[in-house]
Amino acid sequence: MLDFFTTRHDQPASEAPAVTLEAFAGQSNAVAVRIEAGEDARELLPYLDRLQLIEVNFPAFTDGRGYSAARILREQGYDGELRATGAVLVDQIGHMVRCGFDSFGPDQPLDPIALKAALGRFPQRYQKAADAARPIWALRHGSKHG
């Protein structure tokens, strides 16, 4: 069973201790921060260059605010580690990857077999999101789109 999972195959996971958003605002040298579901990811936008790790916490697997937080950070060019923590279940991780998460620190360990099956399930994607997948509409209409 996996306590930690990453798709950042080229680099080690950050070991930096993540501080709260409030603590981060008062520290000029922190490189890792943790945001809660109700906090605004956009507060981090001025600091994206120096951040190595952003943890986004999911208080419940039914609370989807973290998906938007991840996409917002990636859309603004953040390319450091983006980790989903908390209530992270196998069947959500495919969506999380699409929103830009690249590491996972779940409360409950993940079954590696179920995880592998879930991540390989869908051959294509209907939408353009934060991952590299070219959407189906782009595949249909050739290289000039998407």
Add this chain to the structure above:
Amino acid sequence: MYQYDKYDQAMVDARVAEFRDQTERRLNGQLTEAQFRPLRLMNGLYLQLHAYMLRVAVPYGTLSARQLRMLAHIARKYDRDYGHFTTRQNIQYNWIKLSDAPDILADLASVEMHAIQTSGNCIRNISSDQYAGVAADEVADPRPLAELLRQWSSFHPEFVALPRKFKIAVIASAEDRAAMRLHDIGIELVNKDGVIGARVFVGGGMGRTPMIAPEVRDFVPFEEVVSYLEACLRVYNRYGRRDNKYKARIKILVHEMGVDEYRRQVEEEFLHLKTLGIDPPIAELERIATYFAPPPYKQGLSDEIDRRDPAFAQWVDQQVAPHKQPGYAIVNISLKPIGGIAGDASSAQMDLIADLAERYSFDELRVTHAQNIVLAHVKKADLPAVWKALAGAGLATANLDLITDIIACPGLDYCSLANARSIPVAQKIAERFADTGRQQDLGELKLKISGCINACGHHHAGHIGILGVDRKGVENYQLLLGGSGAEDVSLGQITGPGFDENGIVDAVEKATQVYLDNREGGERFLDTYRRIGMKPFKDVLYA
């Protein structure tokens, strides 16, 4: 109608495999019921009072004969030989075994169908106008955009765990046959200086806090609709309430935030999102639109209808609507036989309707939000044959938009949320007014019944609405007057104290009598109510 290509087919096939795997993990205990619940809900599987209920998506209500036959097959093989067409233009089965669900999804995938996102806190099946493509007053066919949005919303990774369910309707006529402004997002296609685009309304809905969606943008060009909707959804996903499920719909956010502030935040997201290349090109909309090209109508057909048989003539007057193509007509098949269950159809009836669609209507049919079926392109010369076949199967009731064309939720006979039964009340009312002359004298009168305040029976939008409540352990029914889900959208008002099961039937009859005593000229019930107000009705109801 739309046909899957290899990509669409691969997506539904992958979904079947995924759900088979999830079901196995549930059955072997790897997933708890709490963990499995949102997964099965995203596949339309609810746990009801007596069994699982499976809701199958009918995108924008459109089916082929082959698809309807598969729905009949599922009813025969896995259920009790019938299905229930819903107010979201879908079909649901009430007696499903969990272990059969993956096989049912596989059967559906074999005819380009699925149950993706028919429940759960995600973007649901996109609904539309049942007269799409054949209504004379539409500015464009709404179905291509609805299909584009079906694909965009399927497995959208950012919006899989919204605060609450999310319903979108797309129409393209001034006449609203889809209750567009009672959706979380309502889209009306409009023509602005020769360019077609979307007028967007956000924050409508029924439920315990009914609201009419305000306009949020008067025009979004086609090529930016996806960006704009992502902006609408993102603001909702981030700021919609999650502390109370009864205040979690987007209507509450728009109401509490104010439409101007909501619009401002959406515009801010939109400015940014539309630069990201997330909108499909117009070529994709055009590709989809080719599937909705008009069928090969025969030219030069007569508009004559042989009306010598009075029963046939009455059916034509009630159930047949004008078609934009000379010589053709739109046939509405009533799923509201007197004493029956609104929206139910047996497998034999489904097979028969499929045969008629294939033979007389270019192999295509539509489900309506009022829980009836439409054959959209029938030659006027074929109407007698269609009527005869329908009459033989108990499907020729002539009551479209009349008081017995009732929308009713499943109520306490099936639903674990209900406080009161809806079906028997609908049956009693229908029987009370069944005398055809009487209901025809009343004219258009939309009566809608919900068995609890979640309002699945659209009682807020009924010219006459009925809401079942629990009053100290006894079923009690409140009466509402003056709602409308059409282009003259309005919310019904409660008349006063509720009634028991027989009392509500009497109350409906009294309300119709007030209308008959007061109507002027060609007024409908709703028009008279709007002119004279609640007081004359209350005076009679509570005399």
